[in-house]
Amino acid sequence: MKSIKERTRLLELDKKHLWHPFTQEQEWHNEPVLMIERARGNYLIDTEGKSYLDGVSSLWVTVHGHGKKELNDAIRAQLNKVAHTTLLGLSSVPSAALAARLAGITPKGLTRVFYSDSGSTAVEIALKVSFQYWDQVKEKNKKKKFIAFTGAYHGDTVGAMSVGEISGFVKKFQPLLFKAFRAPYPYCYRCPLDRTPKGCSMACLGEFESILKKHSESIAACIIEPLVQGAAGMITAPRGFLWGVRRLTKKYNVHLICDEVATGFGRTGKMFASEHENVRPDIMCLAKGITGGYLPLAVTLFTEEIYNAFLGAATSKKAFLHGHTYTGNPLACAAALASLDIFKDEKVLEGVVQKAALLRTLLRTLKKSAHVGDVRQRGLMAGVELVADKKTKKPFAPALRTGHRVCMDTRQYGLIIRPLGDTIVLMPPLSITESELREMVDIIGASLNRVLP
Ligand SMILES: Cc1ncc(COP(=O)(O)O)c(C=O)c1O
The missing domain is CATH 3.90.1150.10 (Aspartate Aminotransferase, domain 1)
Structure with a gap:
């Protein structure tokens, strides 16, 4: 607890120097902080x-919860060893251990972990890898576009905004974005196709398939928020929709990216929302709850098949040339490992x-x-x-x-x-x-x- 004088000083500092995310600052200045x-x-x-x-x-x-002893202890223990070291040209103990743990608990087939630090970067990596994959495996490749859903939110970086569709978030930046195909997400309450809730899921899948039928030759991947579109207003898809999307992406040879940034780590009652419909995506994005909410960390997981397409001689130009400075930060990875232990123990x-x-x-x-x-x-x-x-x-x-x-x-x-x-x-x-x-x-x-x- 702070003295009135100190509180007043801190509030002045906020109003004078801070710029808050997703905030109209003029209103902020007039509201109690x-x-x-x-x-x-x-x-x-x-x-x-x-x-x-x-x-x-x-x-x-x-x-x-906050101040969780096991998480505090794990971070302190790691702090006594090393706070940060790079994954460029080196490995680190907690980053290797966490990659293996994640490969063990995510849907079968996801074996490779690429670290970054936010949900948006996890999505950028998913899009870039899928794009490069097709370029490296397909002759005369035309798979350079993406399909996403109405009302989608995948983050605020330029690639993530391009596959997103919440107008308030992306409209201003339209000239900067690439175009994505857009299929209806079954928002039964305000049905995008004006159907009754009963036929909704099938109608939306029908629209999705007709786009794939026409354009799958030019589509690298489909990105979806499985089961729940969070930022759109907690839009819950009817049962079977995600499974249908998986079936159709397989049929039309399009990668499925499950963006589990919001739904991952137990939110929906299973560790990952994809599990509810036994869906195995080709690519999965995780962030938010991964460290129990302690430190910024994100991962994008890939199948071995995707990973293998990036192998070659040092001069082959096949490597994935992407990485962030704090990629695989050991403190964050130690917190994530401790968080997974808590999931099991409690x-x-x-x-x-x-x-x-x-x-x-x-x-x-x-x-x-x-x-x-x-x-x-x-x-x-x-x-x-x-x-x-x-x-x-x-x-x-x-x-x-x-x-x-x-x-x-x-x-x-x-x-x-x-x-x-x-x-x-x-x-x-x-x-x-x-x-x-x-x-x-x-x-x-x-x-x-x-x-x-
Ligand atoms: C589904 C989904 N993807 C991506 C993001 C972006 O995550 P971040 O804010 O960590 O960049 C969010 C954030 O709410 C999200 O809900």
Whole structure:
């Protein structure tokens, strides 16, 4: 806890020197700033000593809670050995050990691990490798394009934005981006094809196949957020959709990239969302929860077949010439190894399944609220979509910033959550307790009544 004088000074420093991500700074300067100083378990603690339930896992990363002893100890132990060393021309103990562990737990066939440091870089690497692969294995190769889905979000770097489609994020940068084919993601609540939810999955797969039928000769890879499109507003795909995408990408000889940056590491109740439909992608992107939410680390996993296409003599020009300075950072890899141990020792996945069932029950009460249009959930990731009119699903005017107002209100009552437009996102740490889950949903219910009486 800081003195009033110190708090005032720190807040001035923030307003004077910080530039916050995804933030209109002019508004930021007029709003009260919540400054976090410490954290314990599933709570963040501000400079005044007030506690807040971390309802978004510090942007979808915290897995086992804050200040987890095993993670702290693993990082300290690694710190006493070496904090950083490069993977360019060298290897390191935790980076080799983690690569093997990941190859052992990800869907069968993924054997090669390429490190980077964020979800966006993991996606860039996936796209570049697929592009180069076809160039090296196919004569007269035309496979130079990608297919992605409506509403997709894969990160903020230029390649990741090109396969993304959330207009607010990418529209401004359109002239910088390459064009991707776009197939409909089954957003049943606001069906992109105007179908009933029942036929939705098949209709979307039909659209997907017709693009592949026409253009697969020019498509290197398809990238998908398996089961849930997070940033689009927690859009949950009907069962069988992912499996259908895998079947069709195989049929038309197109790589499947599963972007599990948001869904990986237990979020949906299995270690990876692809497992729900027994899908084995050719390429998988992981980041966010990989270190338990402690340090920036990402990986892109590949099959041996893809890896082999990059082998050749030093002069063959077949190597993948890409890498980031902190690639495979030993501290981050040590944290990731310790996090995987916790998954096993504390039977984390079993806990997620139980807690997800409770969350489903709790969310039923929210669904009754006059301005809740839809509730979507997979495991411990959920979205509560607010609408002006429940019957017609008419959205609120964006200028009202309804989602934002609800989230600012919950803060007064000790819960930090963030909206995606007018969808309230619930993404608590997997370590959240049942009573904390109840507390979270109770606070949101009360805030809805206050903000939208
Ligand atoms: C599915 C998905 N891919 C990629 C990213 C980008 O990750 P990062 O913010 O670490 O670059 C995100 C971030 O939310 C994501 O949800």
